[in-house]
Amino acid sequence: MPSMETVYRIRRVGIGISLVVSILVFRLWSLQFLEGEQYLQQSIKNYEEGVKIPSMRGRILDRNFNVLAEDRPDYNVLFDKSLCPDKEQQDALLVTLSEITGYSDGFLRNKLAGSTPDLKGRRLLLQAVPFHTMVTVSERALELPGIVMESVPGRHWLHEDLAAHVLGYVSEIDAVSLEQRRDEGYRMGDRIGRSGIECSYESWLRGRDGQQIVQLDSLRRLRNVLRVESPAERGSDIILNFDLRLQRKAEEILGASVGVLIAMDPRNGAVLCMASSPRYNPNTYRRDAGRLANDTTHPLTHRAIAGLYPPGSVFKIFESFGLLEEGIVNENTEQFCPGHFSLGVNQIWRCWRKYGHGNVDIVEALRISCDVFFYKSGKALGITKMARWAENFHLGMTTGIDIPFEKAESFPSMATKRPWYAGYTINTAIGQGDVLVTPMELAVAVSAVANGGTLYYPRVASGVVHSTSGETWIEPFPPKVAGTIKASPKTWDLVRRGLWEVVNTPNGTGRRCWIAEFPTMGKTGTAEKPPLEPHAWYVCFGPVSPPVDDTGPDKDNIPEIVVVFLLEHGGHGGESASPVVKDFLEFYLNGGREDIA
């Protein structure tokens, strides 16, 4: 029989237990009521994660709404280990996959080992596989347990290397740009335009990534999509001034040779086509990057805006304005051309025609591109005024075109080169020596000659397509004037007559570009590049009416197209460049002119 003492003791044990249990209940109450909301928030913070819904980039369209670049699904091959945990089976699977894709199974194994699993626990094996691979993998899915296909938006340039430099390419953002552009909402893995239109109109094209909130477990695996915070917004389409057919023709003309062909509308600075050869294929840029960087023909260089060439005789057009306006020559001034020009004893400059041209005035000097006339007159004009007139035409400055990475080399003058010798002036007078311009600079300057003195900013893009709430409208980019040329009507008459005669007289240097139903004015250029063949230039614009004296620039009848053509080491401008431009202009006349003009 237990004593009373035992009963008390048992009671005390009970009281002790109850006390501790009540502490537990109090703690429970404190955790769940007093701090409950805070812990609930912490539990939400544990599993909630914002995940990007990638937006579709806007398309790039030509002036007739032909698609040049757009986002299409790319197929990635991923591997889900949980669906194929067996090691031997994995090996067999990689061998099968290597048969289908052509990658070695060692390569695939390295890929598998090197990749980190995504939110669904899958590892990326191959990115953007070709369509037929995707089909084969899907067909043989039974042999490939654990292999999953995922489609992600990828950039596709539909005409392969067409206008590659102008359109540009897109790649995953790198760490440096990410740091600089974090404020704009860029995040790791986002795509960004790297060059061309893709780069300069990035903010339009990009669209806005959406955000969805997903539920992750403790191993950061995706369990559930909880809600879409903001849907992805597709980027706006960019419309170009480009004409697909003209661009294609221009590139076809250039073919394998190295050169540039630009067609521009002198009425507003719209770039109709802009071919640069050689090119690269932006679709395979990532794979080819190494080879392209080492290629001696520099396919990555956008020669139209970043290729610097001596303009050769083309420069004589702009120099003529200087000569006439500064009063060095007038319509009656004649210079005798014996075929050479000497300064002092040992310095001799030759005219391109060995036996000389005899007595020539400025119109004839332009027509036959007499070097001696410009040596003599240029010496009289002096380098300072010559440089000022070159700068009036914005030579030696970037044009401000709407694609990035444009280059320019300052026009030579006493400010850029010291000491300055008289011989430099002679070289500069025929666009040689240190004169370096990009074909686009010439296109802008020639357009100003064509339209009577207005320098436009060249524009590749003509507008952006907005579509909000089902409504679509185009916001055009208005033409912008960069500067004007002021010259007397007399000057205009003489220069225009000179350029007219280049094409429309039997012994003009540009007669090979003569087209009966489409009268043009033009100028050839042959930029010496010893010991190599000279660069061949031809610039022209049309249609024009035959110049009538004392009318000045024909402001009512502005030509509709300016063509600037350069063939690197192509030989003489008159012989190799002008027939090509004729071919191009004939194509223009037979197709597409109505759409453009």
Add this chain to the structure above:
Amino acid sequence: MLLNVFALTAMGVVLIAGATYGRPDMEGLWVRQTLWAGIGLTGIVCCLLIRVEWLLKCSWFLYLIGLGLLVTVFYMRPIKGAHSWILVSGFPLQFQPSEFMKLFVILFLAHRLARHGGEVKGFWGLFEPLLIGAIPAVMTLAQPDLGTAMIYAPITLVIMYVAGLHPAYFLLLFSPFLGFLGISSSLLHFLIWLVVLSAILVYALYREVTLPVFATFGVLNLGSYVGLRVFGPGMWEQLPLHWKNRIDGYMNPTFDTQGVNWNSIQSKIAVGSGGFWGQGWGQGTQSRLQFLPEVETDFVFSVMAEQWGFLGCVIFLGLITFLIARGLIRAQNSKHLAGAMVICGVMTLYAAHVIINIGMAMGLLPITGLPLTFVSKGGSFMLTNLLAAGLVLSLCLHESRNEFRD
């Protein structure tokens, strides 16, 4: 009392089903739990059929068998690094002898202490029950299973207390821990140690603690103080890393939330996010998204709090407290001292598991890994708890039929 046990077991099975809901790796766990509960209920019936008196008489034999099994586990393949299980080859069963050993210890202690009719005195009067509890505890600790080893302490002490051990002895028992003051070299700490220890020893002498006991504790105290004074600072470095981490984590709850404190913090989040009504059966992001580890054993209470909220937890705690209270009342009214001690031992077993497990889940105690009575996964554990309930019920049954004669 049987209904109470039924209700708790049922709650446990339903909770386990909810905790493992949507977890393919733990599919069918609740079915196994139900099976074990069924076996356990059969065990209760068996207990009712035998007389606990008889079990007490051969408790020394059971105790020895238990020790034998605890030795055997060291020759078994370890599971999760612990030699806790006995595996029967070719038979899909494994059991933890350390669980059943708790019952054998309760029975053996009750049997030994009841001999003197509640008088616990003298050197062996103190050290015999201590040894009975300490031997299996040390063997379990070596498996290693710290949680289960700890449980022997409250069981042994409570049974000794009920058996009539004077509180002075408890003071003596805890006095060696004062030696920890020796870790620091400050004079103040030494003085505190000296004064408090002297007070305890004088009080013990005054309460007629016999000389051998007194001398033993004198030596123990001196030893612990000097030992810790000399080796104490170096000992910390000698501790296993995960012990140090746990102690560090417990001391600094905001430290290293991704590492040592992860479990504790996630468990508190789970408990806290339950609110009053809970997030519902099978719901609760902490358990379902695996932020909470060991949802089926050590942190099963956190799941209960998350899924069933304050309401569910209080119902559970109410039921178990009611069970313990009922048991203790029966013990008070028992005419059979050994039986009373067995009931107290069993109720302490329940209470200790509940308190330590829940304390851990709510961040009150360091994480040691101890299952929750009637709920946590584990066949041996479930069976032990139900057999323990069976012993109590059997005692009550036979008592009410007046079959005991002292």
